[in-house]
Amino acid sequence: MPLYLWPFRQIRRNRILSRGLVPDRLWRRCLDDHPILAGLSTADEQLLRELTTVFLREKRFEPVQGLDLNELMKTSIAVQACLPILHLGIDSYNDWSTIIVYPAEFVRPRQEFDTAGVLHQWEEWLGGESWERGPVVLSWCDVEASGWGDGYNVVVHEMAHKLDMRNGDADGYPALHRGMRPSEWSQAFTSAYEDLARVAERGREPDIDDYATESPAEFFAVLSEYFFERPDLVAERYPQVFQQLRLYYRQDPETRLPMRPQRGR
Numbered sequence: 001m002p003l004y005l006w007p008f009r010q011i012r013r014n015r016i017l018s019r020g021l022v023p024d025r026l027w028r029r030c031l032d033d034h035p036i037l038a039g040l041s042t043a044d045e046q047l048l049r050e051l052t053t054v055f056l057r058e059k060r061f062e063p064v065q066g067l068d069l070n071e072l073m074k075t076s077i078a079v080q081a082c083l084p085i086l087h088l089g090i091d092s093y094n095d096w097s098t099i100i101v102y103p104a105e106f107v108r109p110r111q112e113f114d115t116a117g118v119l120h121q122w123e124e125w126l127g128g129e130s131w132e133r134g135p136v137v138l139s140w141c142d143v144e145a146s147g148w149g150d151g152y153n154v155v156v157h158e159m160a161h162k163l164d165m166r167n168g169d170a171d172g173y174p175a176l177h178r179g180m181r182p183s184e185w186s187q188a189f190t191s192a193y194e195d196l197a198r199v200a201e202r203g204r205e206p207d208i209d210d211y212a213t214e215s216p217a218e219f220f221a222v223l224s225e226y227f228f229e230r231p232d233l234v235a236e237r238y239p240q241v242f243q244q245l246r247l248y249y250r251q252d253p254e255t256r257l258p259m260r261p262q263r264g265r
């Protein structure tokens, strides 16, 4: 962002915040509905509420296929989107503005030529999708299934892709902060990726979703989901990845979620 734009953006955000934060009842309900938000310090909860307030004002929500997207639903998306950037700042999302929300999984046509030059066409059902510098697309059913502390979180997943894309293609290699070593990131993620692929190949059901082994980009997105949903599992299975994610997201969910949250519904 050019420096001269900063004050204007900041003034606008201060104005948004001065008009009031997410209302108390809505905020309480949001915290209660999402066990992954348990244990936040007072300062972090206040920061998350401010980020969520700004996010709700700055992003455009576009429900489709007749979905009735109310304030609680929007806030549920916003708060889960803001959790990963709690200590990165709202500017981490300043290169996109729209969230399209389907009622349930949505279909995308796919096609690919095989090595013999034969065109294969099929349909893929998705729970979420992120376009480079474009919208985020979410299935409301999948948003509802997120935040319970069981490892699945479509909002965190798509936000991880968005963060990853800030320095080019989604490749599992987001822009690291000063002081982080690229070699340590690569080493941690490569060895964990290979390990999970080996477990999946042996036909054993891994406790981390092996969709992660589709590509390094998916590995980063899926491990980000587990980092915020089941940090204990990431710390146990892949401690070096946990350490890198802790440095990258500048927070440690394991310290505030010592007990595995129970699924509430």
Ligand SMILES: [Zn+2]
Pocket: 157, 161, 217, 218, 221
């Ligand atoms: Zn993905």
